[in-house]
Amino acid sequence: MNATLNTIDTPAAIIDLPRAMRNIRRMQDRMDTLGVAFRPHVKTSKCDNVVRAQVDAGARGITVSTLKEAEQFFAAGIEDILYAVGMAAHRLPLALALRRRGCDLTIITDSVVSARQIAEFGRGQDERFPVLIEVDTDGHRSGLHPDSDELLEVAAVLHEGGMQVKGVMTHAGSSYELNTAEALAALAEQERAGCVRAAERVRAAGIPCPVVSVGSTPTALSATDLHGVTEVRAGVYVFFDLVMHNVGVCAMDDIALSVLATVIGHQAEKGWAIVDAGWMAMSRDVGTSKQQRDYKYGQIRGIDGQAVDGYLLVGANQEHGIVARASGADDDIVTRFPIGTRLRILPNHACATGAQFEHYQALSADGTLEAWGRFHGW
């Protein structure tokens, strides 16, 4: 007998396949229309089946957040890989080993110190690393200001040091803090303009700078003009989640990842049902707590995905979750969700929730499930 939502062990991370495939298709179509290459960030799924679907839909290369991701996906046959975290010198031998095995690995930097380390190591190994210079377009994390002197210094250190200045890249991660179409469109334009400006300055200094890479899921879905940009990166769009719903870039019914849980008890007088999905399953991410609508540890849905509006995972211990009505104690919780009831919980942050599991269960429209492995750690 094939596994179904009624028979598999819980907690389980369920991918609603029609939704995930629709999310992949929509993003790729959008990028095709905007005339840019699309390079999905695979840190969200860390799953070969998902990434294969992204590539099959038209992605050109992938983005990774760890060299383990690069190793795994290179082993799975993907050669064009951007490692989008500032290169630490002690990892250069690992990056070199990947390149020597045929991986077209691009690395990034945002400082003269790091650029010198890359150039020195590369020269010593006779390896011309392709490097993107990270640009800061919204002040939320890493990167050099597009108008900074250091941007040109870094480009010169790399170029004169024999490395390939492949281009510039930025990530407007502050888009997660927005929730109006106007603000998102404005940030998308700020991201585009800042990154293009940086590329133009590098080129004006006489250094080729072909790639202009931008992106985050919210800005990718909000940009209307990507003039000067050559590629876009985004990750969480493949599953979406409650944070993205609050940002305003997906409908609740676009969310393709949920955690299947079983009711194991009640505290009737408190209106609680206890389920076997706690923070180990959901992750500790409470990203909606700072947004306009707080979903606590997740939004409750029925086993078939139908809405059970108003019920949230209001609390979580390691392997226990507390389901309750947000608007006040439900006196009928024991009959509403009897012991053994299976519920699906939409997560705040798909990247964090997925990481808690060793595999996904990919749910087809006909109700069949297929285990899709994912990897973990560094």
Added chain:
Amino acid sequence: MNATLNTIDTPAAIIDLPRAMRNIRRMQDRMDTLGVAFRPHVKTSKCDNVVRAQVDAGARGITVSTLKEAEQFFAAGIEDILYAVGMAAHRLPLALALRRRGCDLTIITDSVVSARQIAEFGRGQDERFPVLIEVDTDGHRSGLHPDSDELLEVAAVLHEGGMQVKGVMTHAGSSYELNTAEALAALAEQERAGCVRAAERVRAAGIPCPVVSVGSTPTALSATDLHGVTEVRAGVYVFFDLVMHNVGVCAMDDIALSVLATVIGHQAEKGWAIVDAGWMAMSRDVGTSKQQRDYKYGQIRGIDGQAVDGYLLVGANQEHGIVARASGADDDIVTRFPIGTRLRILPNHACATGAQFEHYQALSADGTLEAWGRFHGW
């Protein structure tokens, strides 16, 4: 050359072995003095080496939060296992299979519905499951009130249904919300008294109830009298963490788990150093945010573990963390923590942080490291 803190890849989960072994010894000695058996909760480490040290120190059996933990530790030679999450009917065949292979697995329940499921399944399989009835002594999660009618109903359903009412158990998890010795001692006594009261009522109904099992790390370290209790359970004491430090049950120098990270960049004008440990390494647990001192995503220490007071991991993306001075931007951050600097970050919650890694690096007093595997998922 052996791996050292200076050479291993980052992020890495470091166990300070002398501290962990001291934590294990102290807890066991305390339980020995109080005259109770100690059954450590292995959900914290999920690591055979750590659990072996707990057993070698005198633990009698272990507590688990998933049947996967039971499977793994039974395979490693531990037979006496308490699965301390309310039994779901669909998992009874897994529990049966473990028992049939020789595992002395005890399960728990806190409802008539679940007790009937256990008894019916057990009778059908000719298996007399040993069962603890879960008791609620502090209102924070699951369990039956010690004075409830349902407590006796559950005991009767199990007993008359041919199962073994092995005893009662409780977990005063609300201890994590306290921070004075007086309040902790009072909750420990409340936990003890409630659980003993439940056992006495079951015995008065003519049903043997030999085991009285209580515990949480804070109450285990605060109880002064455990009259009537037969065993104590605790988990996080083996590593401790910043939440436990705020609760007041460990010194900062008792914290045995830290995340080793490398500085990969700066935003000098903001006073930020960027490290390669984000929320994927630390987990999203910000448990100290509701306590008297908020450590954000963690307390920064030097590579040798020495204090770097006032610097916190103030922000975290998936693979990026932001190190900054809590009291205001440090103008000298670039020279204080140059690129390549290795830092160790004390976590808010050791159970959550450990779960992000595939293995620990066990650090001996002589500086050598040994990889200790841990498992993941369900």
